[in-house]
Amino acid sequence: MDELRNRAKELLESNTVQLIIGYEQGNGNKTRAVFIEKPDHVSKLIFDSRCIQNLAVYLTKAEVKKKGKPAIVAPVPVLRSIIQLAAENQLTNSSLVVLGITPDSKLIEFKKLEEIENFLEQFKIEIEARDKEILEKLDQMTPEERWKFWIDELSPCFKCYACRAACPLCYCTRCTVDDNQPQWVPVASHQLGNLEWHIMRAMHLAGRCTDCGACADACPIAIPLNLLTKKMMEDMKGYFGGYKPSLKSGNLMSTFKPDDKETFIH
């Protein structure tokens, strides 16, 4: 922790960065994001296993960008999001300083995005056994049973869009669901509206989702909505060789290849 605080202090004092995005103690047993601009305030920084919010979500926010160049405290899920954001031209090497945190809580500062990409090679994205089990169960269901499962899970959704707001990759300033001329997705959170929103969200994240879990963590009523993105990830393994954060490989749903095996591309 001292190492992290000292480095953050140095970065601010030398004006290498103007802002530290990290974690601080929140209310009760919660931790939360903190934005530090003054070297004297670095003692607020903490890091432990409770720090699970994906801070990469703040990197694309206008209010945060306005503060200047940030250094971000980045455990593995945040590192993955940083690479995906860079692959989508939302970040470059000069946009930020990355204070990586290894799974055993060691500080590892990255000079270049390529270093992060290499570092992540050792941490393959694996769907957790518990979720795999649910996905297998869903696969074995009849279409009617599966329909009932999703209607039941998605019907309490009141479209607060916390899932969208918490996702580092939902950085569009204007989301398709907010368009009303034409209106692609119903605004109402009735059955059709909820179903369309969640399917659309998952589809827009196919081939981009890093499985950080921020969407499901953010849901105030605990809808297991990341089962949809996990399912996408599993399906992709068979068709496209699976997902890993990469600066070069492009996005599954928005990459044009002349030799694509699907004929509609020609």
Add this chain to the structure above:
Amino acid sequence: MVKKASLEKLFAALKHQGKTMFAPLLKNGKVLYDITDNFSEIASDYIQTTQSAKAVVFPRTEKLFNYTKEKEGVTIKDFDPQSVPETVLWGVRPCDAAGFAPLSAIFNWDYKDNLFNTRLKNTTVIGFSCNKADEYCFCTSVGGNPGSAAGSDILFTKLGDTEDYLAEIITEKGQAVVAIAPELFEPANDVEKEKYLANVPVKFNREEISKKLAAFFESDLWAEQSMRCLGCGACAYVCPTCACFDIQDESHGKNGTRVRCWDSCGLSMFTLHTSGHNPREVQSQRWRQRLLHKFSYMPDRLSVYGCTGCGCCSRACPVDMNILEHLISIQEIKK
């Protein structure tokens, strides 16, 4: 006074009368109001529900009317008050029941909202006092208390570890409930209700905060407090008093439905004008609106505060935006 076992009988009697029964049910670890016929399904051990009960009187999506375009003009099939079922809201906490007053003030400010008023008229609120509280609760700082009867038609208070519940019959609707099964109720001897209630210390003075806020419009405070806010609508949608909505047309060829959907001042599009101008262009302005509306504009205009201290917003916030913490920090500013 009623016995614990009688509560189930009362629930069944109300159900038998054909009432739609809403009660707190446990789903995915959260306690949410839903329709149930089954008393044993009702969550018992909860401080507060995740979502407030307001959806029963102000649904998240509500049909205003249907329309059909014809050769000449439009035919409208308006909202039918007869379509609103007699409803019982079971297990409502006092801070949630306290939300019906500010909601009523909003929906009857100038225009009298027939939909809201009909739903409220058809709803019987069975409140349950709080025997315990958590660090998010602050009802006592905003005019409530863990045993407040305001907003409930009947209020039950569990008397410690006994099988007894004190039943306070507050309104005519409450009396009508008793009349369905009078044999379940027995006279109460002197009961010191307060002894059994949760301890919720007063944390701030809301009148003082209200006065202060009026002068804080241009403060840096809002940006400091809201930097981590993600700009979702979770706080507004779980809130017992938030009443903002968006009107939408869902059309299919010549037919359509006009619906009213929840909306939130925390969402960036909320104040976006057709011109492209947005008077609240950053999150700090939206956060300021949330607090000022609840603690300054509503008491000024409607003589009622827009916060009941339930803590639902703070518990639901994915990034620990805690309204109590922020209000206390405003109170502590010396000026």
